[in-house]
Amino acid sequence: MADNESTSKWNPKGGAATLYTCHKFDCDFSTYEKLPKCPECGFPLYDAATFKVFGVLLAVCGVLLAAVGIGIIVLLTFREMKSEFGAVVIYGLLSALALAGIALIAGGLRQAVTGLKSTWFLALFVILLLAIGILAAVLRFVAGSF
Numbered sequence: 001m002a003d004n005e006s007t008s009k010w011n012p013k014g015g016a017a018t019l020y021t022c023h024k025f026d027c028d029f030s031t032y033e034k035l036p037k038c039p040e041c042g043f044p045l046y047d048a049a050t051f052k053v054f055g056v057l058l059a060v061c062g063v064l065l066a067a068v069g070i071g072i073i074v075l076l077t078f079r080e081m082k083s084e085f086g087a088v089v090i091y092g093l094l095s096a097l098a099l100a101g102i103a104l105i106a107g108g109l110r111q112a113v114t115g116l117k118s119t120w121f122l123a124l125f126v127i128l129l130l131a132i133g134i135l136a137a138v139l140r141f142v143a144g145s146f
């Protein structure tokens, strides 16, 4: 690998060596060597600049998710719900969606600034998405009752 290629692109001053960190969510492997993939789990390794780009993308996705969740909540407050229970479930789902978006924004921005993997924010995002999935599944079962 042409090492000066990466240093000139991401590190024009040619200062400290580039640290590559494994992309896998729960893998902590990192190295200063430019390896094609992580020797521990086989996922790709990225440098801080790449993690920053991903961080920006995560934050943008978070903004979209939060906007959808909050937007629908705002729209629904102008309509009458068929039942209290239905309202609680739907607001719960939308709030979880908005929270997931906010977690993604926070994690993405932190990653964009530091270039470090935002493991905990992404974990929170995944947990919220799972919660939404479970709630949505429950909603399907009880959909006839309201």
Ligand SMILES: [Zn+2]
Binding pocket: 022, 023, 024, 027, 028, 029, 038, 039, 040, 041, 042, 043
């Ligand atoms: Zn790994």
